[in-house]
Amino acid sequence: MLKRRPLFAALTSLGLGLAMLTPLASQAQAPAPNKVFRFVPHANLAVLDPVWTTAYVTRNHAYMIYDTLFSEDAQGNIKPQMVDTYETSRDGKTWTFKLRAGLEFHDGKPVTSEDVVASIKRWASRDAMGGILNNFIDHMETPDANTFRLVLKEPCGIVLDALGKASSNVPFIMPARIAATPGTEQVKEHIGSGPFIFKADEFKPGSLAVYVRNPKYKSRTEAPSGVAGGRPVNFDRVEWVIIRDPQTQFNALKAGEVDMVEQPSFEQYETLKKTEGVKVEDFSPAGLQFIMRFNHLHAPFNNPKIRQAAMVAMGQQAYINTQVGVPELGRLCRSMYPCGTQYADENTGYFTGIANPAKAREMLKEAGYDGTPILLMRPTDLASIAKLPLVAKQQLEAAGFKVDFQQMDWASLLARRAKKDAPAQGGWHLFLTAWTAGDISNPLAMAMFNAKGQNGWFGWQDEPRIEDLKSKFARAGSAADKKKIASDIQAIAFETATHAPLGQYRSPTAIRNNVSGLLATPGIPVMWGLKKD
């Protein structure tokens, strides 16, 4: 025993010595544990510019540091955010907005109408809905530092919808000098007027993004609702910790190393519900929708009857069972606008969302399908949608289609779906993907309703009726008119089989039990309102 004492003493001294090497300064400045929130986002935060990319993780980052003119509340209504008051001229062509007093960017400069106009211009150069609004704008004016004015060529019913757009691309407000960067280039500074300040010096792409509370943030006085209303911040520091492996995310949450995992894998759902110290909550009630997109350019899918037959072959339940695997998280929804959103309409005619291979076979025969193989692309590396094409293959074959199943990584799929060549020459017939409800809850935002033919979205549908109705929708003044037009667009979309909605699902979040105040939003995990005991 005596001989072991020196060794024990040496080890103890070494341990103490090493412990003492922990920087004392950082210990002294460390905020209280309940003032630090550690969040695991669903993807690596690589790009920081929310106009340059539509990536959701970048949009979510931007909600931390930027503010918006208008925002969407929990009921889907557009509410003023940075804007204090606004008015419309009698002819509906001039919109005047006053900013709330005292708004300030993180660099200490006041938010001015010049900043707003520059930000709107940059956003409109990239965003589809922004582009539509821009077509209506004759010019913008800044009569004073707190007032800006949109002067339209003709009255337009989407001004507030566009400025309050909650999902990518969101019209976030940046300083004019930064917003002067072309939309095709990334901004180099990340300064907003939002509730958190981005710590560029601590940013490590692929590892960590740090935000600290903005002490000068002017929160609205209303209660938080959706992404609208007040934005009370209860943390001094928020860390976004990038953990790619779902099992490690789970372990880190269980061990209390992180407070929230945005999108745990569906396989862990049941285990998480039973895990001590952890709870499962849902911040995005409308969730996401799976879709299947046809290439309208090439046979056999240049024939709407054959597209309709493929739609009839689709059964939503199989997609939810296979990709999600948790029945309570899935929802059958025939509408192209997600169920639970304002334009949802389940009056979908022949499309029931329940697989009917026999009827699909009949329809195929009537349409004269000649057995041309359908080139179906599967992204093997994108776990969130990788199983969908397996179901599609089975259902299409059950209906009598021949399927040429092509597996590739997501980057290859993105490149291939941009090719207009015939499938045999490097093009394609079908791909499947998922959209968050916020991106497809409005006919102007829905990419699949871009029916401008060769200049439209991948699949290149040429359907002037849809484009005409979208134009009417943009001009419509009342909510009832908009609802009617949105339904009319969907009716044509089903008639022409733009794409097939394949079921809706929620992707709940996992948080520690001592965290409360998670807000329901249109798919955005916001860090305000949250509290940690």
Next chain:
Amino acid sequence: MLSFLLRRLAALLPVLLVVSLVVFLILRLAPGDPAAVIAGNSATNEEIDKIRNQLGLDRSIPVQYGIWVGRVLQGDLGYSFYLNKPVTALIAQRIEPTLALAMGTALLAVLIAVPLGTLAAWRMGGVLDKTLSAFSVAGFSVPVFVIGYVLIYLFAIRWEVLPVQGYKTLFGPSGAGLWDWMRQLILPWMTLGMIYIALIARVTRASVSEALTEDYIRTARAKGIAESAVLIRHALANAAVPIVTVIGIGVALLIGGVVVTETVYAIPGLGSLTVDAVLNRDFPVIQGLVLFFSLSYVLINLLVDLSYLFLDPRIRY
């Protein structure tokens, strides 16, 4: 030796040139378009074309390669398409965790494997030898992620003595203290160490056991030299060349190929940077990393070759 060194360093240039050309061509000819990835889900072909033009991807491959080589010769590896940062800065940011992981693992493996392999060779067929053989088979066979998860479960979840994941740098104002820095690496070192301990121990055992059959060992024993000295100064010293070679190859592999361990422990090293760059078709980053890995491999091999001079006096360059 100087001429050998100069010749080897001069040979670096054609190696790097060929590697860069092959990688450049593979990336351009393989499916996948960075512009399509950048453009996002709701983009149109027109937007993708604009981005391609902005990135210079619409130029011919020889022109793109010429521009890139020109920049590399000036020490500029280019800018990441996505991260809006110079490739050199990205590599510099990721090199510390990777080196910490690689060097710590190599050190741990050498400290454990060389004595174990030597002892196993000394008592070949004994309990230690059989145990080491069984461990080596397990070390080679069990996937790294399984070892990682088991260690995390035991040390981080069950006993709560080590962290599950993460990496804090040792340096800078926000750097972790030395103990915290080591704590976060103990499990990754152990995880990766298994396979390298198995590998180095097997090679050590084979080399030392072969050396132990040599005449000079019999002579040494006949002279009455202590068995420990026979083992270390005669057998191990003469078996060192293959052992050092394996260690060198191991370090080179560790620098470029620890993606799984980095993923399991959420360590932001060069492995995860490579995977992200490949998945996003971030050409400048992939090219920069391949150049860096090639350079590392060549230099480590050079160091190993140079070490032979000290380990075996018969070797001359």
